[in-house]
Amino acid sequence: MLRWVVLLVVFVIMDLYAFQAFKTVAKNNWLRILYWLITVLVIGNFVFHYYGFNRRDGFSHAHAYAFGFLVVILIPKMILLLGMFAEDIFRVPQAIYRYFSAGHTAKGDYFASRRQFISKMALGLAAIPLASIIYGIYRGKYNYKVLKYTLHFEDLPEAFDGYKLTQISDIHSGSFDNMDKIKYAVDLINEQKSDVILFTGDIVNNKTEELVPYKNVFNKLKAKDGLYSVLGNHDYGDYANWESDEAKHQNLEDLKTLQKEIGFNLLLNESKYLEKNGERIALVGVENWGAGGFKTAGDLKQAAASIKKEDFKILMSHDPSHWEKKVIQDDYHYHLTLSGHTHGMQFGIEIPGWFKWSPVKWRYKYWAGIYEEFGQYINVNRGFGYLAFPGRVGIWPEITVIELKKGVSNA
Structure with a gap:
């Protein structure tokens, strides 16, 4: 009071x-x-x-x-x-x-x-x-922006030179209030014609039922090498009241099933090889690992148990604090990590290529866009949806397209 x-x-x-x-x-x-x-x-x-x-x-x-x-x-x-x-x-x-x-x-x-x-x-x-x-x-919460990056790697397999991936993150389907805008965004993702689509967590706010109305929208997502996803902190149902532990567990199992029905291959501390012309790269997906009280179910060692140290690796990990605290020090050298979680706080000022600021930078060192440390890259996606505040101011919903190129970066 x-x-x-x-x-x-x-x-x-x-x-x-x-x-x-x-x-x-x-x-x-x-x-x-x-x-x-x-x-x-x-x-x-x-x-x-x-x-x-x-x-x-x-x-x-x-x-x-x-x-x-x-x-x-x-x-x-x-x-x-x-x-x-x-x-x-x-x-x-x-x-x-x-x-x-x-x-x-x-x-x-x-x-x-x-x-x-x-x-x-x-x-x-x-x-x-x-x-x-x-x-x-x-309008800002549905003002989707396609951000395109080209990243160079000397050890990228030749067959993957020019390989394109689309990353989306933080759908938060329970917040949506305009079906047509979501259909438009899905069409925009498909227009990129990427080889693979990667979703980095938080498909709901709390409950699987939030995603059900959008199942027949997101199942229109298409990519030649498939769709892959990981869980974010909201996907576990930790922020909702449940009548029993069994109900909470069933909600998570239902969410996994629904993601599969949409077409996502959910990676739960596991890996998958993407193959092309006899060569391959490793796609690694961990469960949520977050600092500051967020769920730490992610197990990088377990996720990478079936791949080799010398493989070219793309890691999907929802929270960028995982990259800061664990990934960039790991001796397996993860070439590219894809994260989300921060939403860019849904509020800030950006002049592409010149200036980028949001209050969330006081909480997260890596909060939006591409960063490089020790020869490893991370992209922190600003998020597809929104949460709590029903809008976005200056930090627009993002669809990321990254092209992998073999060679030394010109940067």
Whole structure:
């Protein structure tokens, strides 16, 4: 209860500051009433859905949009708060000086009037995230981007020179609310005509039933050398309440079966050779291995037990912290690792080839795109779907296409 009281006090303080900026341009009383009406409705809706909320009871679309609408008003108001507070750094000392210099009996307001320029500038800055977040909820979450990379390896088998793979990750089917957009994305994946499609975990939020409506969409995925997948932390059902351990176990077994029916070959701490013209590369898949409290079912040694150290290896591991903590130090030398998990936090700023930033970088060293360490590469996919916040702002849903080339990189 106390935390809700604290949150409401924070919101009130923030809104009082934000409203000071808003009323400088909104002279009409009806607009001012509308400001407070929207604020009360959004905060009330959030409290209604989250008071007493337990993540294990399920996270519905209503929960997602209650959180999303809160973010829509919260971030712009934080900017307004900073703008107004920055002005008060000068106004308060001036007011104190005027009070004491004029004497206790002086009449009038000791605070200088707020400058319209400051308020309007703060409103202009706040309008940028406001528009971006609204766009992110309305269209950004389905704004699929195909990102293409070419990676060179001296020891790549000749037969695989020019081999193309498509990686998708973090489908989170329980979050979707537009079937047509998913059909479009599946068509976009197939248009890449890659040799193999690799999915790196989190196909659901919690339960197999979330994927059932999309079975006949994802089973349209096609690749000459097949479809392969691994499990992510959400696929185990660890974040849901179950009536029994047996029910939880059955959910996971049902998920494995459903992935097979879609066409995925699920790799559970095991490996598979991809063969071409008498040569082969090893595809290794581990169960989820995550740092910081996430499930650590992945067993790299077990997964690689049937392959050779000198094989060219592609590793599928959901969480990039596995690559950082275990994989790049392993003496088997995994040429390319494919991960996901971070979603790029679904929020950030990217100028392709120039600049990339998201708050998630404070949690994960490797959080989006291609990285190289000790002659080994990892691609951290930004995710196909979305979770919790029902949108994406600046970090768009990703379909990765990687072409393998034999030779020395020009980079």
